[in-house]
Amino acid sequence: MKIIFMGTPDFARRSLEVLYADGHDITGVFTQADKPRNRGMKLSFSPVKEFAVEKGLKVFQPDKLSAELFSELEFDLIAVVAYGKLLPAHVLALPRLGCVNIHGSLLPKYRGAAPIQHAVLSGDKETGVTSMYMSKKMDEGDIIFTKKTQIGEQETSADLFERLSVIGAELLSETVREIEKGTAPRVSQNHDDATYAPMLTRDMSPIDWTCSSYMISCKVRGLYPWPVATMELGGKVVKVLSVDVSDEKSDLQPSSVITDNKTSLKIVSGDGTIIINRLQAPGGKAMSAVDYMRGNKIV
Numbered sequence: 001m002k003i004i005f006m007g008t009p010d011f012a013r014r015s016l017e018v019l020y021a022d023g024h025d026i027t028g029v030f031t032q033a034d035k036p037r038n039r040g041m042k043l044s045f046s047p048v049k050e051f052a053v054e055k056g057l058k059v060f061q062p063d064k065l066s067a068e069l070f071s072e073l074e075f076d077l078i079a080v081v082a083y084g085k086l087l088p089a090h091v092l093a094l095p096r097l098g099c100v101n102i103h104g105s106l107l108p109k110y111r112g113a114a115p116i117q118h119a120v121l122s123g124d125k126e127t128g129v130t131s132m133y134m135s136k137k138m139d140e141g142d143i144i145f146t147k148k149t150q151i152g153e154q155e156t157s158a159d160l161f162e163r164l165s166v167i168g169a170e171l172l173s174e175t176v177r178e179i180e181k182g183t184a185p186r187v188s189q190n191h192d193d194a195t196y197a198p199m200l201t202r203d204m205s206p207i208d209w210t211c212s213s214y215m216i217s218c219k220v221r222g223l224y225p226w227p228v229a230t231m232e233l234g235g236k237v238v239k240v241l242s243v244d245v246s247d248e249k250s251d252l253q254p255s256s257v258i259t260d261n262k263t264s265l266k267i268v269s270g271d272g273t274i275i276i277n278r279l280q281a282p283g284g285k286a287m288s289a290v291d292y293m294r295g296n297k298i299v
Contacts, residue, residue, distance in 0.1 A: 001180050004075045004095070005048075006030040011165040012081035013047040015102060018169040019079065019176065020055060028073045030060045032084050065091050077179065079172060080134065089136055097179055099134040102168040104161075106130060106146055108194040111139035116164060117157045118197035121222030123215055126150055127160070129168040131175040133186065140194075142186045144178070147171050156224040205230040209255035213245040213269040231267070233257070233279070234298050241286055242278040249273070259298050265289040 002025045005016050020026055029052040034043040045053065052059045062069055067090050078099040080087065092099050105115035107130040112118075119127040128148040135141040147167050151160060178184040205227050207216055220229045220243050229240045250258065250268045258266040258273065265276040280286040281296070 001025065001077060001097075001176060002027050002075045003176070004028045004030065004070075004073060004078045005081075006078065006083040006087075007048045007081040008032040008046045008084050009082050010047045011104070011161055011168070012083070013051050014165040014169040015079070015081040015172045016048055016051055018173045020051075020057075022173055022176070024176065026052075026055075026057050027075050028058045028060055028070075030062070030065075030083065033061045033063075067091075067094075070094055077176065079176065081168065081172065086138060087134060092134055092136065100144065100172075100175055100179070101132055101134050101139075101141070102172050102175075103130045103132065103139055104164050104168065105197070106148065107132060107139060107143060108189045108191060110197040111194055112197040113199040115197040116160050117200055117222050119222075120151060120155070120157050120160060121218055123218045124151055127164070129164055129171050131171050132189075140189060140191065142188055144175050144184050144186065145171055154221070156221045158225045200227055202227045207231045207240065209267060210270045213272045213274050216269055216274055217243055217245050228280075234296055236281055236296075238282070239280040239286075240276060240278075241280060242276075244275040244277060246273040246275050257299050259293070261293055261298055263290060263293075265293065265298065 003019060005019060005026055007016060008031050016029065029048060031046045031048045034045055036042060037044040049059055060069060065088055075095055077097040078095050080099060080101045087099060103115065105119060106128045110118050126148055128146055130146045131144040132141040133144065149163065149167060175184060200223065205223060207219060207229050220240050223229045224241060230237050231240050246266060248266065249272050252268045254268050254270050256268040258268065266273045267276060276289045278286055278288055279292055
């Protein structure tokens, strides 16, 4: 099948790799503009562009998706995975087999930009990926297939991104195969059940210690690797990278610190205590709580 692929991050690259390996004719790859990265601020390709260039595929990085861009391309289907832009109506109408999207949630739950993170932040035990036909409104198209997976007790958003990228690529492969055979199902979403997953912001970082230990753990895992949960410790705002839920209860007020300044660092939560495993001071490196306490007095 002749396919135009649209995507940008690592999550999308895995899907492009699978479509290419399946033998489809990828007639064009659309991705976001190159961005400056790292200390040197040199322009870097997106992960999708890196693979496309490696395989000699045509790459497009337009500011706007005008109809003229597609006039010289042959395609039956447009496949979209974390592209980062909404497709206008005139593009959705172009391919004879439609436009399909892989979304990192079990739709209609968590429509929007950050479904994977919000599943972790909300304390969900299960999530998955959905393939759907795209419509004019964001993430509201008819569902083709879903695949479910459990969220691990210690799984971060970064961990879940990696796993769902593999599951999503497999689902896209299956979806395209069934569309090609004319046997792909089409099920309308129940819009009354829809929830939303907006983009993350740094305003979400501070930990509310009146919350339960479990939900604090979910926050730390859900905000990793960005924007990362934070707390005030010894007069500094530090990043909290990893925690464990402790069985220990306390009569102290939430946010109280329990430590020997050497081997153990715990913070009182709304229903117990949280063990701080790894953190990072402003301008410093990520380190264990034990290493951090060697150079910083906590209380």
